């Protein structure tokens with residue numbers, strides 16, 4: 001990895017701290033859309049200040065509790081016995097959902113990103129509810145599936161793939177390669193949930209200052225989707241996709257209605273759930 005790549009990886013890794021701030025604040029709401037009692041364990045005064053700054057510049061924060069709820073509902077309804085969280089960062093499903101020790105939860109992220117996570121959650125009183133395997137890998141490179149299989153992932157069993165806040169940081173060819181690799185490892189009955197910007201997000205003049213800010217920080221938004229259902233079809237996925245506006249206006253029957261605070265600012269972001277036949 002070159003020096004530039006390392007700086008960029010560090011910047012992208014920091015975005016996960018912002019997600020913890022968002023989830024902890026949502027959890028504190030009386031009508032929380034997402035229950036994440038673990039998120040506060042990751043929050044520091046520095047991450048709050050950094051988040052407040054990027055939020056004021058246009059970070060689409062509303063999407064975080066929505067995709068989190070989508071992932072929770074899908075995981076608990078799917079009946080699968082293994083899940084892979086790609087770009088897991090401060091995701092804490094293995095510590096907060098009612099899973100059992102026969103369930104395997106794979107957390108995949110860039111090398112170093114997940115170091116100390118279990119200890120930090122442990123110090124806050126949270127222990128894993130299921131078997132957790134940490135896989136250090138760069139999802140832009142081919143080797144990640146080998147590492148996942150070495151950690152015990154069973155490609156013969158259905159899996160729930162969770163990719164939240166990840167495709168933003170992968171170019172279209174990188175995202176496509178990731179989808180292909182996931183699909184090869186998806187037994188019938190597997191599920192996939194993810195979010196990602198609509199193509200318009202990256203060209204919207206009103207978002208250019210925010211996008212420039214993200215680039216200057218070393219964590220540019222480079223991925224987007226025109227039509228995620230069409231995008232997944234070649235790999236055998238039967239998908240449903242909704243934009244934030246569809247959910248806000250009650251046109252999505254697979255997510256609960258949003259509280260007012262999550263529908264005052266509409267983000268041009270897709271939410272997707274898909275099943276492998």
Ligand SMILES: C[S@@+](CC[C@H](N)C(=O)[O-])C[C@H]1O[C@@H](n2cnc3c(N)ncnc32)[C@H](O)[C@@H]1O
Nearest residue numbers: 013015016019087088089109110138139164165
């Ligand atoms: C915005 S955070 C989202 C974290 C978590 N999924 C969530 O929703 O809270 C993006 C995460 O993706 C990880 N990530 C970005 N690019 C990656 C790559 N090429 N390989 C592995 N992980 C990556 C980052 O390190 C970070 O933890």
